[in-house]
Amino acid sequence: MNFPSNPWLELTLLFPILGAIVVSFIRTPALAARWCVGFVLVTLVGSTAAAFSYTRSGGAELRSDTFAIDDLSAPMLPVLTLLHLLTMLGTARSRVSPLFCVRLLLATGITLSALTCHGGSVLVALLVLAVLLPVWDLKSRGLRSRGYWVYMALFIGLLLAGWNRIGTSAPELTVGLLVLALLLRGGVVPLHGWLPTLFQGAAFGTAMLFVLPLMEVLASLRLLLPVAPDWMLKAASNVCLVTAVYGGGMACVQSEVRRFYAHLALSQTSMVLFAVMLHTSNGLTAALCLWISTTLSLAGLALSVRALEARFGALSLREHHGYYEQVPGLAICFLITGLASVGFPGTIGFVPMELLISGSVDQGLWISVTLAFAAMLNGIAIMRTYFALFTGRRPTTSVSLQVTSTERLGIIIIALVVFLGGWFSPAVVASRHRVADELLQQRNGGVPSRESSGGRH
Amino acid sequence: MPALENLLFFLGLLIVAPPVLLLTVFFAAFLADRRMQEGTIGRLIQVTVTSSLLAALSAAAIMLAMGTSQFPVELGDWVITPNYHLKFEFVLDLLSLSYVILTLVLCGTIGAFSTRYMHRESGYNRFFVLFAVFLLGMVTAALSDTVETLFAGWEMVGLSSVLLIAFFQERPAPPRNGLHVWIVYRVCDAALMLAAILMHEINGAGDFDHLVGAHAWPEHDPLLMGPHFALLGVLFIIAAAGKSALVPFSGWLPRAMEGPTPSSAVFYGALSVHLGVFLLLRVSPVLDSSPWLSVLVVSLGLVTAGLAYLAGRVQTDIKSALAFASLIQVGIIIAEIGFGFRYLALLHLLGHACLRTLQFLRAPSLLHDHHQLENAIGSRPREEEGIWEQRLPLGMQKWLYRFSLERCYLDSMLERFIARPFVALFHRFDKLERSLARLIEGPPKSPTVVVEARQDLP
Numbered sequence: 062m063n064f065p066s067n068p069w070l071e072l073t074l075l076f077p078i079l080g081a082i083v084v085s086f087i088r089t090p091a092l093a094a095r096w097c098v099g100f101v102l103v104t105l106v107g108s109t110a111a112a113f114s115y116t117r118s119g120g121a122e123l124r125s126d127t128f129a130i131d132d133l134s135a136p137m138l139p140v141l142t143l144l145h146l147l148t149m150l151g152t153a154r155s156r157v158s159p160l161f162c163v164r165l166l167l168a169t170g171i172t173l174s175a176l177t178c179h180g181g182s183v184l185v186a187l188l189v190l191a192v193l194l195p196v197w198d199l200k201s202r203g204l205r206s207r208g209y210w211v212y213m214a215l216f217i218g219l220l221l222a223g224w225n226r227i228g229t230s231a232p233e234l235t236v237g238l239l240v241l242a243l244l245l246r247g248g249v250v251p252l253h254g255w256l257p258t259l260f261q262g263a264a265f266g267t268a269m270l271f272v273l274p275l276m277e278v279l280a281s282l283r284l285l286l287p288v289a290p291d292w293m294l295k296a297a298s299n300v301c302l303v304t305a306v307y308g309g310g311m312a313c314v315q316s317e318v319r320r321f322y323a324h325l326a327l328s329q330t331s332m333v334l335f336a337v338m339l340h341t342s343n344g345l346t347a348a349l350c351l352w353i354s355t356t357l358s359l360a361g362l363a364l365s366v367r368a369l370e371a372r373f374g375a376l377s378l379r380e381h382h383g384y385y386e387q388v389p390g391l392a393i394c395f396l397i398t399g400l401a402s403v404g405f406p407g408t409i410g411f412v413p414m415e416l417l418i419s420g421s422v423d424q425g426l427w428i429s430v431t432l433a434f435a436a437m438l439n440g441i442a443i444m445r446t447y448f449a450l451f452t453g454r455r456p457t458t459s460v461s462l463q464v465t466s467t468e469r470l471g472i473i474i475i476a477l478v479v480f481l482g483g484w485f486s487p488a489v490v491a492s493r494h495r496v497a498d499e500l501l502q503q504r505n506g507g508v509p510s511r512e513s514s515g516g517r518h
Numbered sequence: 519m520p521a522l523e524n525l526l527f528f529l530g531l532l533i534v535a536p537p538v539l540l541l542t543v544f545f546a547a548f549l550a551d552r553r554m555q556e557g558t559i560g561r562l563i564q565v566t567v568t569s570s571l572l573a574a575l576s577a578a579a580i581m582l583a584m585g586t587s588q589f590p591v592e593l594g595d596w597v598i599t600p601n602y603h604l605k606f607e608f609v610l611d612l613l614s615l616s617y618v619i620l621t622l623v624l625c626g627t628i629g630a631f632s633t634r635y636m637h638r639e640s641g642y643n644r645f646f647v648l649f650a651v652f653l654l655g656m657v658t659a660a661l662s663d664t665v666e667t668l669f670a671g672w673e674m675v676g677l678s679s680v681l682l683i684a685f686f687q688e689r690p691a692p693p694r695n696g697l698h699v700w701i702v703y704r705v706c707d708a709a710l711m712l713a714a715i716l717m718h719e720i721n722g723a724g725d726f727d728h729l730v731g732a733h734a735w736p737e738h739d740p741l742l743m744g745p746h747f748a749l750l751g752v753l754f755i756i757a758a759a760g761k762s763a764l765v766p767f768s769g770w771l772p773r774a775m776e777g778p779t780p781s782s783a784v785f786y787g788a789l790s791v792h793l794g795v796f797l798l799l800r801v802s803p804v805l806d807s808s809p810w811l812s813v814l815v816v817s818l819g820l821v822t823a824g825l826a827y828l829a830g831r832v833q834t835d836i837k838s839a840l841a842f843a844s845l846i847q848v849g850i851i852i853a854e855i856g857f858g859f860r861y862l863a864l865l866h867l868l869g870h871a872c873l874r875t876l877q878f879l880r881a882p883s884l885l886h887d888h889h890q891l892e893n894a895i896g897s898r899p900r901e902e903e904g905i906w907e908q909r910l911p912l913g914m915q916k917w918l919y920r921f922s923l924e925r926c927y928l929d930s931m932l933e934r935f936i937a938r939p940f941v942a943l944f945h946r947f948d949k950l951e952r953s954l955a956r957l958i959e960g961p962p963k964s965p966t967v968v969v970e971a972r973q974d975l976p
Contacts, residue, residue: 310940
């Protein structure tokens, strides 16, 4: 492997793998959890330092053949590490196991490696590797994994077939296979069956670490965008749009909280993928900003749901539970992260959602209307779930169910990120806009896109 | 006079800053896990509202003295890309200052009233946090000079209103009604968001002055023509209809009375319900772009007023009766806007908001007085009968009574033709999804294995 000279990146990629090795020797769950948090924290420090050092250096000297930070990956490194940290903080101590910690650290390593790798083959290999972690989780619980495995086998097959055909004749077929593979990984309708199955069967943490980093978005940007023909991206964007509405509608009628979350995630991630497939300056800027906001806000939402599950078991949405009285902090966290995910003003999601809907108007007003409709459905689903979980009469309990100090730390982090992220949106948007234009230039063979060079103001 | 302009700019910011600071204090308390004392919250609310109100009154006085009818408070471009331009800007003019002063006066009154009314209520802190969100939302929306600023305030008002309707959350009805109102609000929010995007398409920016010219409200450039403006007008009307409970969304207003009396008074009797009216006043030049839009606005207003009158006649609880009485006036104000009487509509709005707040706050003690009166005279006071109802045929009377009692079937129609088919469709999809999952997964394992496996879900 050929590492760049930036030591922070090397450390960022090595810490989680090292952590996985160390934790695999620990048999005590509590100790494993402490070590795991420590390793993820150190990785977070490393990834933040790597992103900063890249920004300060101007980015020129940090490129290499295999792993390197670029404008696209620089802010995503700390964001995705934070996602893994929040996942660990949100895992109740009574439910944590050494194996879960190992899987989490491996997932961190795979995700960060995929984000920073520059070779297409390495990225493909990492995408395939990431698929195996949920299977491991399902198998270790003695649950069937066929519902997940069938879809993922198809994904791997399509991905490898497409990748192996690169450079051969019929390039459209090659790209078509890759598009299909990535749409399947993104869970677009009707190839989304694995997503609710995964959320219902696997550990919540494992499922969210597979879905929320949005690796299909990364792969689309790295593998598809430079080569895919316009008509194919347009067709893919339409499928994503349908999925966004479908996911929102399904989230509104679910009776179990995990299925609600799965469909909400489906709708939100489809919007990001839709924005990528638009392949316009505004669309890509929106996609890159939405990637950050969706990942973090859905992670915060999951933190609340997991903390509730740890206290009260599987949650039904058929009745009102009245958990507010016992865990008001979780109620507030659920609400602000849920609203941030649908673009509530003042939160991290507001500007990206505005950018997305406004950026899509060039494709036709009906597309903006459909997106607004999907966002509306997601908003309704979130409030319905909030009312089902946190309102109603709850009999008092003899034991304290207050949030633990670790959960509180997670809530504080996510609350600060959701609101401060809203205030720092302008800087993020400016940097993401630059990246979007670079991606479009690469697609157009170095010619600046018509849109990015000027236009309406 | 740059010094006075600087002062006006400063005062413009000073109107918004205290509600922002108040929310920041509440947020910091949440992060630090500290529960604030009732007295502290009461004082914070007083200081916030008073300082904002003094700033607004000073700005109004200076503008009168300077003879300035419009003063923009530009906060600069927030997000700017070659194709997108998001700007937060406030404006001080007759409409914005009137509405913001009304907001602050009523919020100050209700704030003072609520510190006593909500004393020792378990959700005291929650009430005032939501009150602070509402206050910031109203001030932001009232002063907005760009559609994005308006949208930000609009959403905050919506969220706080819904959570206050569900304030008594241990009962089943308030959350149910809160969700109903939220759904209506989301529809009107989506319409407003699309209107904002269309404004960007038309003008390249969301500034209202790009749309109506640089004149002070209610004057405007007479050049707004074309199908885009008609569509924009329709979107604004849908947004206003949702927020102000116009037909066909009127059903949410009586549902909103589930919340505590102070919130009903300030939100649904006075301020929140007038936000749609305010929106139509702000974008009234768009309505002038097509006579059909004006006809639509007048019809919507009159139909709403008529139906609200009928429904209001058969209400048996005082808050619902007041809600429909509010709606009658809102309908008339909307019709006034459609007819082009902008000053009259503004005056009507201000007067109605104050009167209705007083009536809502008086309602609980009025009931008490009424009971005392009944005890004193030994029977129920004779109720006034309508003059024209008796002249209708009996069958018609019965039909009209049923029609009014069912709140003109508006909710039933929305439920039957929109909500139920939507839910049924997605339930069908859900069933299909589960069947497919079962088909792929094969027959289930023995229940013991599954239960054991699920027990350690992190």
